Each structure stands twice: as C-alpha cells, then as structure tokens.
Amino acid sequence: MEPSTPSSDVIPEKQLKIWKIFRNVGPDGEEILKxxxxxxxxAYNRGLVVTMTDxxxxxxxxxxDVCKILKIPELSGVQVEEFVTGTIxxxxxxDRQVxxxxxxxxxxxxTGSLTGVQARQIALSEFEGILALSVGGDVHQWGLTQSENWRRAWTWTKIPKEHFGNQEVISIACVELxxxxxxxxxxxxxxxxxEGGTMPKKVRxxxxxxxxxxxxxxxxxxxxxxKGEMRYLKIKHPGLISGGDTTTEWKTIFKDHKIQDMASCTxxxxxxxxxxxxDARFVLSSPLPEASHHAPSFTLPSSLSMDELFSQNxxxxxxxxxxxVKTRNKASxxxxxxxxxxxxxDVAFSVEGKVITAHRCILAERSEYFEIMFSREWMEATGGASSAIEVKDTKYDVFEALLFYIYTDLIKFKxxxxxxxxxxxxxxxxxxxxxxxxxxxxxxINNISEENAFFFARIASSVNASTLEEKAMKFIADYQVLGDNSSPEKKPWRGFMDAFEKMSAALLNQ
Incomplete structure (x- = not known):
C-alpha cells in the first residue's frame, strides 16, 4: 500500500470506532482505516471504506471475531464520493457517475435512463422502491418495464418533468413503492x-x-x-391506495417545537x-410491523451528534x-x-464603550480599508496613533465578528x-x-421565510445585496405571502408597500 497523506486528511479513529463494523477488524483492517x-x-456486519489512494x-x-476485507477493483481509482446501501x-x-x-x-x-447521467441523490427504501435524482433536477425510478422483444426487465426510466409542474426537483424520498x-x-x-402505479400528484x-x-x-x-414544522406520511401497502391521492394522510408531529433538521438512515x-x-437532537423510531397501529416513539433530547445517535440506534x-475537520495551514x-x-x-477600537484590540499589520494585510486607515496621512489627521479608534453606528459584537472573520475566515454567529x-x-x-x-x-438567502421576506426585500439593496433582494421578492411572489402578512398587526405598512412596489417594478421590467 502506498504511503498515506497526513493524518488530518483521514477520518479520525474515534469517528470510525463508534460503528460496530469498524471495531476489531484485525491488523490489515486497522492499516486500511488509518x-x-x-x-x-x-449494517453492524457490513461496511465500505475508501482510502486516500482511492x-x-x-x-x-x-x-x-472475523472481519473479511476485500478490495473492490471496479471502485478503485474512480474517486468515489458517497455510498448508498441497502438490498442494492x-x-x-x-463526477456524479453511478x-x-x-x-x-x-x-x-x-444503465437505462441513468446512462451517462450525473446523479445528485439516490433514495432507497427497505425492500422495494429506488429513485434517483439527476443534477438537472430530473427524477428516475427503478422498476419493471417491457422491452422491444416483449420481455420484462428491471431498468431505470425517467419521469417526465411535466408531472412535477415543470419544476426542478431538489430532493427525493421513497418507502416501499x-x-x-x-x-x-x-x-x-x-x-x-x-405495476398499477400512479403518476406524481401535488400534495395539498x-x-x-x-x-x-x-x-x-x-x-x-x-x-x-x-417554519420548522415536521409532517409525516404513514405508508400503506400500495394496493390500499387509490388514485395516488393521499393528501389527508400527512400528519403533523411535534407541533410545539421548531425543528431545525432531520435525517434518516436509508x-x-x-x-x-x-x-x-x-446542541439538542433526539431519535424518532418507527414502530415494528406488529405494532403498526402505534405512533412512532422518541427519546429525550441529547447533545450527541447525528452520527453518534445513528450508531447507537x-x-x-x-x-x-x-x-x-478541514485542514488549516500553519499561517491560519x-x-x-x-x-x-x-x-x-498594537491597535485598539472603542465600540459601545468597550475596547477591542488587534494587530495593525494583520488588518492592513487582509483588508484594503484598514490599510488605508492605518496610513500615515490618516493617522496624523485623526490623531489615532496612540488613542483607541472610536467606531460608531454598530454593535460591539458585530464589529468584533468582523475582525474575527478577517483573522480566521470564519463567521462567528450561528x-x-x-x-x-x-x-x-x-x-x-x-x-x-x-x-x-x-x-x-x-x-x-437560505433563511428567507414569511417572517423576514418583506424586511429583506425592502432593505437588501441598501447594503448592495441584490441577490438577496431578488430571492426575497421571488419568495413573496411564489408563496403568495402578501395576503397573509399585509395587515398592520403583522407587518409595518411601509415595509409591505416598499417590497410590493419593488416586486411590481421587477416583474414589469422582465
């Protein structure tokens, strides 16, 4: 085996050992894991590993006590990026080939409709049902089709985009069929x-x-x-569903909580x-088939990571x-x-009566604004060589976050x-x-919601955030939030009118 790259580029041992399959793998296995x-x-008895040499x-x-390890020649040297595992x-x-x-x-x-197609996502169910999503937003499904010689064969077929309202699909999921x-x-x-299936219909x-x-x-x-609301659909046997209309079966769970994220193992x-x-996650477990009339159960919130919770459950x-952990160079x-x-x-800033210290050479090197600020002419004109530089019209935490980013390239706020x-x-x-x-x-842009769309549409241009302004106005138009948010009790009239006028002007100029 060729020499490995520095250890910071490999998965830390403690990150691997939370999974049963990567424990007690023998000397050869340990060398591969390094x-x-x-x-x-x-599963507890099956796993896949890609080394630094691909x-x-x-x-x-x-x-x-026996772990059999085999090299997979067909997947060596092709730069695998992710796996999706199940019965298949x-x-x-x-390069998103599958x-x-x-x-x-x-x-x-x-093969089939996925031949040469770049895949964004693969979705599996436990027994039946496989979907694929292309980079271009097309949905492909795996199933029995009838070929030219009238023989039936399993293959991939694409679902026409018209069945999704000619919209780009960005994510998929499947359970059974x-x-x-x-x-x-x-x-x-x-x-x-x-067989006997239905075409996609909009869920209402x-x-x-x-x-x-x-x-x-x-x-x-x-x-x-x-808004952080979690809805779920209990899957019935395909034969019990008529017409594909399962609108009434979507239910809300955890109504009193705003959910940030969710994940499931394939x-x-x-x-x-x-x-x-x-800092707070919990496990939601689907009931066993013999207890299918029961609602899903869940655990108390925990600070464990998603990986740790999945490995334990x-x-x-x-x-x-x-x-x-991303590799950082020594300069960083x-x-x-x-x-x-x-x-x-060697420099101090006074913000809201509190002082922040920093280094002139670093700020000047990484910021053209501060380079000009620390020029001899500016310092002589302001007398700022020895006194703290007063910063107005901003908060202490925000200015500190600006300096923090200049040093670290990291955004301090959540x-x-x-x-x-x-x-x-x-x-x-x-x-x-x-x-x-x-x-x-x-x-x-990722955080645009009914609560802030009007504010962003009205104020974004003042800080040269044209893309944010465009996305906020598109959100208002696409989701028709004008009628729900235009009352004085919910949103200021000024903000509403400014956003509406901007959106109207943009539409007229298209």
Whole structure:
C-alpha cells in the first residue's frame, strides 16, 4: 500500500470506532482505516471504506471475531464520493457517475435512463422502491418495464418533468413503492411506482408553508417546512391506495417545537434523528410491523451528534462518513492564535464603550480599508496613533465578528441569527469585505421565510445585496405571502408597500 497523506486528511479513529463494523477488524483492517478518507456503515456486519489512494474495500463480518476485507477493483481509482446501501448498493463518484451492485457481485455502471447521467441523490427504501435524482433536477425510478422483444426487465426510466409542474426537483424520498419529490418552490409531489402505479400528484396539506427537506424511513416519509414544522406520511401497502391521492394522510408531529433538521438512515430505516438546535437532537423510531397501529416513539433530547445517535440506534450511517475537520495551514493557525491571545496587539477600537484590540499589520494585510486607515496621512489627521479608534453606528459584537472573520475566515454567529448576520453583512459592505458580504448574503438567502421576506426585500439593496433582494421578492411572489402578512398587526405598512412596489417594478421590467 502506498504511503498515506497526513493524518488530518483521514477520518479520525474515534469517528470510525463508534460503528460496530469498524471495531476489531484485525491488523490489515486497522492499516486500511488509518488511511480512510470515506467510510460507510451499511449494517453492524457490513461496511465500505475508501482510502486516500482511492482504493475501495468492503468489510464483512462473518463472525464475532472475523472481519473479511476485500478490495473492490471496479471502485478503485474512480474517486468515489458517497455510498448508498441497502438490498442494492450504489456508489456515486466525484463526477456524479453511478455504480450499482449486490453484496458479493461486482459493481457496474448503471444503465437505462441513468446512462451517462450525473446523479445528485439516490433514495432507497427497505425492500422495494429506488429513485434517483439527476443534477438537472430530473427524477428516475427503478422498476419493471417491457422491452422491444416483449420481455420484462428491471431498468431505470425517467419521469417526465411535466408531472412535477415543470419544476426542478431538489430532493427525493421513497418507502416501499411510494415516492415523494420536493421541488425548488417548496412543493411536494407524491406517487406510486411499479405495476398499477400512479403518476406524481401535488400534495395539498391545509395550512402548510413551503417545504425545505424530505426524507424516508422504513414505513413513513417525513417532510420539514421552512417554519420548522415536521409532517409525516404513514405508508400503506400500495394496493390500499387509490388514485395516488393521499393528501389527508400527512400528519403533523411535534407541533410545539421548531425543528431545525432531520435525517434518516436509508436501510434498514426504522430510525430518524430530529434536530431541535445544534446542541439538542433526539431519535424518532418507527414502530415494528406488529405494532403498526402505534405512533412512532422518541427519546429525550441529547447533545450527541447525528452520527453518534445513528450508531447507537441502528448501526447504519445516514450519510457517508468523512473527515469533519478541514485542514488549516500553519499561517491560519498563527492568525487564530494571535486573535485569541492578542500577543503584541498594537491597535485598539472603542465600540459601545468597550475596547477591542488587534494587530495593525494583520488588518492592513487582509483588508484594503484598514490599510488605508492605518496610513500615515490618516493617522496624523485623526490623531489615532496612540488613542483607541472610536467606531460608531454598530454593535460591539458585530464589529468584533468582523475582525474575527478577517483573522480566521470564519463567521462567528450561528446561521439562524438573522439579525446579527444581516448587521455583519452591512458592516462588511461598509468595510469593503466582499467575501464576508457574499457569505452572509448566502446564509440569509437560505433563511428567507414569511417572517423576514418583506424586511429583506425592502432593505437588501441598501447594503448592495441584490441577490438577496431578488430571492426575497421571488419568495413573496411564489408563496403568495402578501395576503397573509399585509395587515398592520403583522407587518409595518411601509415595509409591505416598499417590497410590493419593488416586486411590481421587477416583474414589469422582465
């Protein structure tokens, strides 16, 4: 085996050992794990590993103490990026090409309508049903079709985009033969595949706001709205569903909580992990078939990561495991240390009566604005050589976050802190920090909701956030939130009218 790259590029041992399949793998297995850049736990007795040299191995445990490790030649040297495992396994490469195989059978490129197609996502159910989503937003399904010689064969076929309202599909899920697709406009479409199946139909849920995520388990599919509401669909046997209209079967769960995220393992999929915030997650377990009349059960919130919760409750990873810590060069480490210890700091800023110290050379090197500020002419004109530089019209925390980013290239605030992120973007615009401004704008675009769309549409142009303004106005138009949010009790009339006038002008100019 060729020498491995530095250990910071491989998966840490403690990240692998939470999974049973990667424990007690013998000397050869341990050597492979030391160079693992990707890993996937398919079950307690099956796993896959890709090394830093792009060699792919299967780990199969045949007994309590015996782990059989085999190299997979067909997946070596092709730069695998992720795995999806179940009764059929899939490997997706860096260039989004797809290989499929059964355990014990060599992998081969997929055929049918997926031939040469770049795949964004593969969705499996526990027993039947496989869907694929292309980079272009097309949905493909695996099933029996009749060929030209009248023989029936299993193959991939594409579902015409017209069945999804000619919208781009951004995510898919399936359980048994029931498929659900989420479009770029936040709409859900549902259908039954296979013989006697149905074409996709739009899901209509009373009082529902746009959805942002969908995922499937062993016998129910869950969808998450932009407001953090979690809806789920209990899957019936396909023969019991008529016309594909299962609108009334979508139910709300955890009504009193705002859900941040959710995930499920592909197979066996009896476990969901629901995230309330970055420090609180709980496990939602689907009931066993003999107790199918019962609602799903759930655990108390925990600070454990999603990977840890899945490893403790199902032995199947919900996504392919990779190194979590990005490699930083030594220069970045030095800057971070200087920010933390303030050693040899030679400039001070006064914000809201509090002082922040920093280093002139670092700020001047990484910011054109500060380079000009610290020029001899500016310092002589302001008398700022020895006194603290007063900073007005901003908050202490926001200005500190600006300096923190200049040192570390990291945004200090959490992504759900819309107000602080917006103020930081505003400050970045003033201080000509283009990269920071763009990163803040992307975060805010992802956070657009009924509560803030009007504010963003009205104020974004004042901080040169044209994309945010465009997306906010599109959100208002697409989801028709004008009627629900235009009363004085809910939104200021000024904000409403400004946003409406901007949106109208934009539409007229198209």
């Amino acid at each position: 160079t693992a850049k990707l890993a996937h736990s398919a 060699e792919t191995y299967s780990f199969v445990r045949e007994g309590d 396994n899939f490997a997706v490469t860096v 290989f499929s195989w059964y355990w014990g059978v060599p992998p081969a490129p997929v 029931t498929g659900v697709a989420l479009t770029s406009k936040g709409m859900l479409y549902q259908w039954i595949s296979g 849920i009373a009082g529902s706001v746009p959805f942002k995520k969908v995922t499937g388990g062993s016998d129910f599919i869950a969808a998450l709205t932009l 197979w066996p999929g009896k476990v969901f992990v629901v995230e309330l915030n970055k 199902g032995d199947t990873s919900y996504q392919t495991i990779s190194a979590q 480490d030095v800057l971070c240390n200087l920010w933390e210890n303030k050693k040899l700091a 992504e759900d802190e819309d107000e602080n992120i917006f103020e930081l973007m505003k400050l970045a615009d003033f201080y000509c920090q283009v990269k920071l401004h763009n990163e803040c704008e992307k975060i805010l």
